[in-house]
Amino acid sequence: xxxxxxxxxxxxxxxxxxxxxxxxxxxxxxxxxxxxxxxxxxxxxxxxxxxxxxxxxxxxxxxxxxxxxxxxxxxxxxxxxxxxxxxxxxxxxxxxxxxxxxxxxxxxxxxxxxxxxx
Amino acid sequence: xxxxxxxxxxxxxxxxxxxxxxxxxxxxxxxxxxxxxxxxxxxxxxxxxxxxxxxxxxxxxxxxxxxxxxxxxxxxxxxxxxxxxxxxxxxxxxxxxxxxxxxxxxxxxxx
Numbered sequence: 001x002x003x004x005x006x007x008x009x010x011x012x013x014x015x016x017x018x019x020x021x022x023x024x025x026x027x028x029x030x031x032x033x034x035x036x037x038x039x040x041x042x043x044x045x046x047x048x049x050x051x052x053x054x055x056x057x058x059x060x061x062x063x064x065x066x067x068x069x070x071x072x073x074x075x076x077x078x079x080x081x082x083x084x085x086x087x088x089x090x091x092x093x094x095x096x097x098x099x100x101x102x103x104x105x106x107x108x109x110x111x112x113x114x115x116x117x118x
Numbered sequence: 119x120x121x122x123x124x125x126x127x128x129x130x131x132x133x134x135x136x137x138x139x140x141x142x143x144x145x146x147x148x149x150x151x152x153x154x155x156x157x158x159x160x161x162x163x164x165x166x167x168x169x170x171x172x173x174x175x176x177x178x179x180x181x182x183x184x185x186x187x188x189x190x191x192x193x194x195x196x197x198x199x200x201x202x203x204x205x206x207x208x209x210x211x212x213x214x215x216x217x218x219x220x221x222x223x224x225x226x227x228x229x
Contacts, residue, residue, distance in 0.1 A: 040127075040221075042122070042124075042222055043206070090160050092160075107151070107163070108163065109153075109161050112158065
């Protein structure tokens with residue numbers, strides 16, 4: 001079955017520790033994204049990548065890092081510089097298609113990773 | 119970063135009732151998307167709208183792309199318990215532009 005797989009489902013981080021969240025997709029989508037969700041708030045974009053070996057900062061990139069070495073994979077590292085990392089993290093992917101003016105991107109999401117601080 | 123204004127923030131309804139929620143923006147969008155999120159899961163796409171004035175249905179769900187391109191509406195008819203969840207709107211302004219999400223409407227259905 002095609003889809004987006006996030007792992008682990010739950011993750012705990014100690015003070016000063018870096019942790020990496022995995023995201024894999026077999027939908028052959030070009031673009032991948034990481035969002036952060038806090039209770040009662042909408043989704044905020046951390047990083048996105050439109051193509052392999054290229055990625056862009058979103059609205060809240062500080063304290064996070066990503067890589068895009070393969071089309072299928074877009075791991076997110078939450079570094080020790082992120083002082084408030086507790087949140088639900090969502091990975092998404094999309095087909096980038098159409099012309100610049102008429103393009104539309106339907107985002108498809110993974111099932112999320114809940115990160116908590118010990 | 120910009121977020122869309124979504125209302126209401128939460129609502130309790132009786133099973134069988136119809137539900138309406140809306141999303142407004144200060145910016146024009148070329149695409150409006152509506153998602154539903156169950157607790158502890160990722161959002162699932164319900165309806166995608168691509169043209170101003172467009173009205174699209176998906177079963178008991180109907181969504182409209184506002185004429186001004188700055189708003190969108192989602193209606194759910196004859197609600198059932200499994201409609202419970204958080205509904206998000208999202209807008210996208212053009213190719214290769216990031217998607218902006220609303221703050222969500224939490225729906226609870228009383229059997």
